Amino acid sequence: MLKGRVVLAIEVGSVVEGVVTGITNFGAFVELPEGKTGLIHISEVADVYVNDVHDFLKERDSVKVKVLTVDDRGKIGLSIKALQDKPAVPAQPVAAPARPPRAPRDMRRTAASRQMGSPSFEDKLSRFLKDSDERLTDLRRKTDSKRGGRGSRRG
Numbered sequence: 006m007l008k009g010r011v012v013l014a015i016e017v018g019s020v021v022e023g024v025v026t027g028i029t030n031f032g033a034f035v036e037l038p039e040g041k042t043g044l045i046h047i048s049e050v051a052d053v054y055v056n057d058v059h060d061f062l063k064e065r066d067s068v069k070v071k072v073l074t075v076d077d078r079g080k081i082g083l084s085i086k087a088l089q090d091k092p093a094v095p096a097q098p099v100a101a102p103a104r105p106p107r108a109p110r111d112m113r114r115t116a117a118s119r120q121m122g123s124p125s126f127e128d129k130l131s132r133f134l135k136d137s138d139e140r141l142t143d144l145r146r147k148t149d150s151k152r153g154g155r156g157s158r159r160g
Contacts, residue, residue, distance in 0.1 A: 015041055015043075015072055015075065015081060016072060016075070017072050017073065017074060018071070018072060019071070019072050020069060020070070020072075020088065021037055021070060021072065022038075022067060023035040023036055023038070023043070023067070023070060024065060024067055024068075025062050025063065025064050025065060025066045026042065027064065028059060028063075028064060029058070030057075031046065031047050032044050032045050032046045032047045032049075032058060033045045033050070033058050035068060035070060035083055037081065041081060042081070043070070043080075043081030043082065043083040044080070044081070044082060045068075045070060045083045045084060045085055046082065046084075048086075049073070049082075049084035049085060049086045049087070050085055050086065051085065051086055052086055052089055068085060069085075070083040070084060070085055070088070071083065071084050071087040
């Protein structure tokens with residue numbers, strides 16, 4: 006024993022067996038040997054997404070867990086996921102690109118439109134202002150007649 010610290014028999018990295026004593030929305034509590042209790046966080050229950058711990062564990066289930074953490078206050082972090090065999094990921098061959106990378110799509114369009122003599126910025130701006138002015142004029146006509154503006158006075 007070290008001065009001022011209690012050395013736990015349950016160490017980080019060890020694999021122990023325990024019994025599920027309680028299930029919450031964030032994980033499951035497991036009673037370990039020597040009367041210790043640890044928590045399997047919901048993210049450590051399975052390799053797949055776990056929406057509800059009840060779908061994977063039930064109270065009084067016997068589980069084999071790996072000890073992930075033991076903090077100074079005695080909290081023990083456990084994992085079932087760490088013990089599951091992970092499927093071997095096949096190594097993907099690194100292939101050299103067959104041709105040089107292409108410019109982004111919008112850059113290609115810009116270059117192509119310049120070659121075909123597309124309208125300049127000033128032409129586009131002029132067209133935008135004209136369209137905008139026409140739309141505003143139409144809007145004013147429609148709203149003035151509804152508000153009793155120009156020409157609709159009675160009298």
